[in-house]
Amino acid sequence: MCGIVGVIGRQDATPLLFGALRRLEYRGYDSAGIATLVNGHIERRRAEGKLDNLGHVLDRSPLPGLTGIGHTRWATHGAPTEGNAHPHGTERVSVVHNGIIENHAELRAELEAEGQLFSTETDTETVAQMVDLNLKRGMKPTEAAHACLQRLSGAYALAMIFAGHPELMIGARHGAPLAVGFGEGEMFLGSDSLALAPMTRRIAYLRDGEWAVLSRDDARFFDAQGRETSCEISISALPGGAIGKDGYRHFMEKELHEHPLVIGQTLQRMIDPATRRVVMPDLPFDLAAIPRITMTACGSAFYAGLIGRYWLEAEARIPVDGDVASELRYREPPLAKDGLALLISQSGETADTLAALRSLRQAGQHVMSVLNVSESTMARESDVVLDTVAGPEICVASTKAFTAQLSVLACLAIAFGRARGSMNESREEELVQALLDLPGRAAELFALQPAIQQAAAMVADARDVLYLGRGSQFPVALEGALKLKEISYIHAEAYAAGEMKHGPIALIDRNVPIVASVPSGRLFEKTASNLQEARARGGRLLCFTDQAGASRLGPLAEQVIALPDVHDFVAPILHSIAVQMLAYEVALLKGTDVDQPRNLAKSVTVE
Template sequence: MCGIVGYVGSKDAYPILIKGLHRLEYRGYDSAGIALINPAGKLNVYKSKGKVTELEHFVEDKDISGTIGIAHTRWATHGEPNDVNAHPHYSENGSIALIHNGIIENYGVLKAMLAEKGYTFRSETDTEVLVQFIEYLHTENRCTLFEAVQAALNQVIGAYAIAVLDRTNNDEIIAARKSSPLVVGIGEGEYFLASDATPIVEYVKDVVYLNDGEIAVINRHKPLKVVNLNNIESKIDIRKLEMNISELEKGGYPHFMLKEIFEQPRTITDCIRGRINVKGTNVVLSGILDNKERFLNARRIIFVACGTSWHAGLIGEYLFEDLCGIEVKVEYASEFRYRNPVIHSDDVVIAISQSGETADTLAAIELAKSKGAFVYGICNVVGSSIARATHSGTYIHVGPEIGVASTKAFTGQVTVLVMMAMMLAKMKGLIDEEKYREVLRGLIAMPDNIKEVLDQHEHIQSVASIFTYARNFLYLGRGCNYPTAMEGALKLKEISYIHAEGCPAAEMKHGTIALIDQEMPTIVIATNGSVYEKTISNIQEIKARGGKVIVVVTEGDCIVAEMADYCIWIPKTAECITPLLSSIPLQLFAYYIAVNKGRNVDQPRNLAKSVTVE
């Protein structure tokens, strides 16, 4: 992985491809490259370790002419990040170039076979093996490039999204996908190709999302053709892009992450719009209503997710067990898929993913479907793989999230989970009207309440400046704010590279308290609620051992404020939706510490936005 962009048409390809690579930088990468076929039919491949700007410098004196090309940002899987391992890779005869997201699992076997036939390899990558294999089949079988790609992919094991050029045909790009996303943009006499819609949104509105096992023949002079690996032509489903170019700009903020943190009053409004009525007396999600019997008769609910989405699932566990009286399990998708989990046909599996492309979550969905379970998706990207693979679902509608560390997507996921739990609790007759309306009105008021928290950004920034020195942090919470504490710790780790641990406040006594000293700051979520007094006791235990304590408390609370070293206040709201408020200061705190440490906030090292490999 990580980012793919392609173009064929009447315009110069290079400016479009480079701008597309810049648009894809949010996904995280360590090298970049480009392949162009010039008007004379020469294939030019340029690539370099580092950022896209370094690639631009590298090609300043090179031939970048041509109206067809492919480009790539790479997040290393096979082989270290360097110029040689960067994509595109080209065949031994210099005719074919290929870019690739994913992992070819049987590349070792293919490489050994090709070596026996005299092929040599420049890089350590599985991708170069694939392009050499395509060249071998192309030459050996004397077939078209499309036929060679199709034959190669029928023998490949693994995941891929690929785009392939042949210098002998400067009108055509061959693209294919399996378990890694690809979208084709359709213009007037031109086509665009990308791993997601962000690089092409300013050029086209009509797009086709390729399905697993499909190959696209993209020819500037012909209509788009899509076939599967068995050469059966697929019906082309043209969709409209639901994205605005302004959403991909920083809008005056120094980083996308800060912009997205401050967007949350709007994104929560967008998430609940049309789902909760103005008076806050009813919530309707069409995905739940259309599958009412499945949810009412569910034996269990199983959440499958990774990273931040897994933390959202943990909050969902509290909500669904407490409000709906149903057994809930929360599973790491990466572990779930490699066990032999007991799944019943009357289970409901809820898959959560911001991108809708998370490879482990997609595999978990297929496993659950194979066992007969009903699978429901919660994701952000319209038309994504998870949205298409699940039986039904709900979009969070928070707009493109460019910062690698998730912020507005997390609160959007939690908001959807709250609405789902409230709707199911009402259908089952397990919630009284007063509590039902309290929570719904709390969601309606949430955008204004989040604004109140964001108004404290200067105070949070000053607290962060005091603790920038710290090498370790402990985050504590109880009840539905325990997952929020874990999410806060993850944010700090992701963007500041400071070690942080989140755990239930009561569990601190079972080992973690040994770490407490004056150099180990602790952040405690101590909002009003059913476990408030217990959390106070945990704070006292930390203070008794000389620990520094930063607390997130309900406004007006004087008891905890007197104990703590520093306080951040949030407005009072229904207990089950406090994670939506308590997560905001933790996001800001992590952001300001990372900025103070000079980190690349939007593109932290070693991380990718959309994890499309295991």
């Protein structure tokens, strides 16, 4: 979602702020802006659209000053216009905000009755106007900010600067992440440590309800009631260098090519090379004693969890409930005593998943999270974290983080199976070997790019596309359809192949391509029969399979792409890469913004 950065520095703040906003582009945004203190007065530069537009504004009208705040906005309240772009404020205060102020309408009415004049449609301006009114009433900046925070409802991360106070910045966090960076004679604020990486590695993460008062040399931390607290400073593991495309056309293309490395690195974390057995971190609970798992996540991470559910139930014989995080806590399902909550997130800051985590913990569940950001809020609130080793994922559409999550979940299924006695040593060796072979097979996929480009031409002109799969390939179909929707803007739907005849088969005609993931194996014949039904009704079939399946599907499908042969257990991981590659090639043909598709954000930190 939105990105926040703040600097109290020893040099011009604008280049530092702009560089940090560049590193936050991956979160998704539709406008951007910077405000600094110039001779004690607040000055702003803002622009609609991409960060380059703000860069042009700054070239025409430079913005000096040692203290400033910056923002990339993903619109919630108010259209993505320059007028609604952050920072917002008055002549006394300037504010940037990530999140949603849920009671902004009533606060706005109250403030307007007091004579405050609003100029935007945003909920954020309510914060600026309330702080401004408090300042008018004679409060000091820290008092004005704290009084405002006590009135806000919703999820937010805030950064504020004040006219006439060049060595003061206030940050606050409730439900959205915010980090404080410590430099030498300079201080920083950021939505995450990646924004601050080139400037400092000494980071303190605000806890929910906390706010911080930054000076040039230090920071003081307070709880919601205004009592001073302490906040631990940690050393960020993130590299300080800027993240580039390394010669690829898009971050998505680069991240697709990183699949083999990421899978290998993640498996190295999970598998002991000497014993070739899955190794779990120290656990505060016994896997064998877990009666039931409740898995929850959002988007692609949820589809990874669905594949993991097939593995856990089949190999470990443990029941797994799966629910999207935005629905789970409202459904209020009955939960097994001492059950395990399994949460999956790339960022570790996803608002719906974080809310589900807290409700599951309140219900007495053990909490295990599969995360790509070990310094995230979810990591700090989990009993156990299983790290994916994907590195920063910049493209909004998740690719390498997805296969890293699958690699972890596959290892988790093996660990559960061994702990519960449902998997013998021979089966464990077989599955571990299949995982260790996977990075090499994944690397072979890129030789199939010409065939996938040809398949993309078959899909690119369609208005609607159907994706089919059976068993653990059904969530692969869901992932393929989501990727196509996200980056090519083509409507796509995924179905369990056996469900076609229960209604969706009515959609099939020559204008609706059907993408099927059909590895040879025990479900091959069933899926092939479903595809035959589709072909009989004019369906144009594009099938991802393997060498054995290709010869049998050749007479049936318009195009067959034979993926490298792998064990059936890991086939969903390989097929996931293939459908992601297809979506990328279709998006290239459509000419869309692959890395930053419209209306989407990388880290969804509001409900």
